[in-house]
Amino acid sequence: MSNLKPDSVIACLDCPDHVQAVLDASMWAAVRLQAPIGLLYSVPSLQQKAAINYSGCLNIDDESALLEEFTTKEHLSNSELKAQGKLLLYQATAYCGQQHYKRPVYTLHRHEPLVESLDYVDEKSQLVVIGHHLTCKLTLSELVRLSQCPVLVTHVHFLAPTTALFAFDNRPTSHKMLKWLCKTPLVRALTIHIVMIGKENATNCDALREAYARLKQAGINCKKALIESRDVCAALNHYQNEHHLGMLMSGAFGQSRLRELLQGSDTKKLLGSTKTPYLLFPKDL
Structure with a gap:
């Protein structure tokens, strides 16, 4: 993950139900912080190899059929998990573009659990944005406790606060x-x-x-x-x-x-x- 940019807003795409909200919250924060957005996908651990349903997590059509195909399988191989991650990152990048977001967006495809990925990125980032529910084994409170960076937790829908x-x-x-x-x-x-x-x-x-x-x-x-x-x-x-x-x-x-x-x-x-x-x-x- 050598392409990590300093002072980024890190959008954690670990939970299908919260992908769009995490992206919306990240764009809101990044505009105010004048920061790039790092889209972070961590390949699930061996204990979480049951297919995670990312189909329909974003309101765009690109490659949706391929994501749907992954979710029809009871288990995914390592190569299929990696391919699913690449498709999700592609869709997330496209979603930011559809929202007319003008600041830099880049992807971080991490081949380790979320907690280990965050241990690396949060030392160099301005903010971590994460969904209220997690697919990693740690609870949300445990993950927040381990963070060295401010964390913004969002629910399924993000409404920009005033x-x-x-x-x-x-x-x-x-x-x-x-x-x-x-x-x-x-x-x-x-x-x-x-x-x-x-x-x-x-x-x-x-x-x-x-x-x-x-x-x-x-x-x-x-x-x-x-x-x-x-x-x-x-x-x-x-x-x-x-x-x-x-x-x-x-x-x-x-x-x-x-x-x-x-x-x-x-x-x-x-x-x-x-x-x-x-x-x-x-x-x-």
Whole structure:
């Protein structure tokens, strides 16, 4: 995969139901980041050789009969899996062209599982875009935890957001994401609601006020809210739904493993509950 271009937006084409949404989200992000798009296809592992139905995953006719032919087989050989990947990458490139997308698009045909492919590409990329469901053995939350790059998770349909909720918890990962949000053009045109779930005390009020001020100073239109609730996930979902916010943003797995073990992971709960695109910032970036 020597043709990997630095600072790319990586579109993961691992799940048939999400291919079009991943491409739409990647084009939306790449325009704002002024970045090339790398279309990533990872050949499924031996345990996943049952035919994966990619037919009809994009609204174009080119080579659709060949993809349909692959899905009629109960199992695919290695050569057929590779051929299926090449056809999918061809269709994905054609789809971007049909959407009048003008920035560079290139393909990455990786002959290893998705997690190993991402381990390589995310060190040199600006953003990874992935569907909410995966065909690799890892769960979505485990894959996000391993990423060294911001990750945008999309559902089956992607709707370009004009507003976003930034879940700010005053932890180090949240502060790193705040610094990134102030710099990245990805969210420059969005109205951001910075929301903190916690007690209304001096520490939390000061932290929220400072974070809000930094976003304002960066030229971002924003609002702030401090909400007292024991259930972080429920409170964030309620606020997002009440204000019709088009994207959720947070640090990924910012709490300690011990706290996750005792109380559960807020990131994992939000991945399972949110119905909008979810932008996650890695803990160790």
